[in-house]
Amino acid sequence: MKSNTTRKLATTLVVVGAAAFLVAQSDDEPKYLGVEACKTCHTKDYLDKFDDEGERLSTYGVWKKNDHSRSFETLKTDVAKAVAENYGVENPETAEECLQCHAPHFDLPEVRTAETFDYRDGVQCETCHGAAEDYLTLHNLKSKQEEARLAGLVKPDSKIEWCKTCHDDHHASDPIPDFTPFDFERDWEIMSHTGL
Numbered sequence: 066m067k068s069n070t071t072r073k074l075a076t077t078l079v080v081v082g083a084a085a086f087l088v089a090q091s092d093d094e095p096k097y098l099g100v101e102a103c104k105t106c107h108t109k110d111y112l113d114k115f116d117d118e119g120e121r122l123s124t125y126g127v128w129k130k131n132d133h134s135r136s137f138e139t140l141k142t143d144v145a146k147a148v149a150e151n152y153g154v155e156n157p158e159t160a161e162e163c164l165q166c167h168a169p170h171f172d173l174p175e176v177r178t179a180e181t182f183d184y185r186d187g188v189q190c191e192t193c194h195g196a197a198e199d200y201l202t203l204h205n206l207k208s209k210q211e212e213a214r215l216a217g218l219v220k221p222d223s224k225i226e227w228c229k230t231c232h233d234d235h236h237a238s239d240p241i242p243d244f245t246p247f248d249f250e251r252d253w254e255i256m257s258h259t260g261l
């Protein structure tokens with residue numbers, strides 16, 4: 066049977082080991098660069114998609130036009146304040162209860178974000194495609210597709226399951242005037258930016 070001291074020491078070592086591992090991990094993991102880093106090229110990759118004025122849209126253009134790019138701004142509205150009351154939330158702009166979906170990167174440690182990154186850009190490119198630091202210069206080359214994936218580029222496997230991580234009809238009984246339940250076909254049509 067092990068003595069108490071040995072057991073304590075063993076536990077301590079495990080804890081210290083785990084802490085060292087966590088520190089190493091967050092230093093090693095790629096940084097989020099922010100939408101500005103995607104804008105350069107993805108404003109020129111025109112899709113077979115047009116806005117109400119008949120203007121042809123790019124990948125970035127689709128995002129900019131839809132509600133994901135406004136999801137943080139939404140938290141400043143009177144409707145948001147009314148919703149917040151249902152959750153006992155004072156200020157939606159700073160409450161985890163709202164930011165977790167409307168600005169999902171609000172709590173990233175500084176080591177994980179580049180200076181260009183702003184969580185107030187809401188549900189952004191890297192929310193769905195992964196932190197870009199390590200894949201940015203690989204993913205645009207046909208020959209480096211596999212490497213880009215290994216460096217963190219994500220294309221959500223199951224689109225519908227991915228959407229539902231936020232679109233869980235969270236607001237079904239909240240005072241949102243034009244609330245409609247999530248409908249994958251309709252909502253994917255609105256936000257999709259494929260067909261390059």
Ligand code: HEC
Pocket residue numbers: 098099100102103104105106107190191194197201204205206210219220261
């Ligand atoms: C230097 C230009 C450039 C920049 C900057 C850039 N991309 Fe791209 N990206 C491309 C090109 C080129 C492709 C390939 C398009 C194609 O398949 O024709 C691409 C493809 C992609 C794809 C699809 C990959 C696949 O395997 O289908 C995703 C997702 C993507 N980019 C996300 C991003 C994100 C997120 C950012 C910002 C963090 C970004 N890109 C910044 C040029 C760029």
Ligand code: HEC
Pocket residue numbers: 131132133135136137139140166167169188192224225227228229230231232249251252253254255256
């Ligand atoms: C990280 C969370 C998150 C993920 C993942 C996500 N969304 Fe959203 N989405 C939101 C939020 C938050 C809003 C509300 C934006 C606003 O109006 O402020 C929204 C709004 C929308 C809207 C605008 C229409 C509406 O109902 O208000 C569409 C369309 C949409 N999302 C489609 C999708 C689809 C399709 C997927 C999956 C491919 C997806 N979203 C994945 C958080 C997310």
Ligand code: HEC
Pocket residue numbers: 132139140142144145146148149152154157160162163164165166167230231232233234235236241243244245246247
């Ligand atoms: C589980 C994810 C999730 C959480 C948590 C969440 N929201 Fe939302 N919110 C959404 C999604 C997705 C939408 C888009 C449409 C829908 O499903 O209602 C949305 C839409 C809204 C809208 C309507 C926007 C519009 O354009 O009409 C408001 C206002 C809003 N949310 C406020 C809040 C506030 C305030 C909180 C915190 C108390 C909060 N949300 C927490 C996911 C979330």
Ligand code: HEC
Pocket residue numbers: 100103107124125128129133188189190191192193194220221224258259260261
């Ligand atoms: C709410 C999640 C979400 C957001 C936000 C988002 N994307 Fe995507 N993106 C997807 C999904 C899902 C696909 C399709 C994956 C598939 O075809 O399986 C996709 C596909 C793409 C593709 C490949 C297009 C093709 O023809 O294959 C590019 C390029 C891309 N995204 C770039 C971007 C850029 C740039 C931004 C920000 C301006 C962005 N995405 C924001 C979810 C998202």
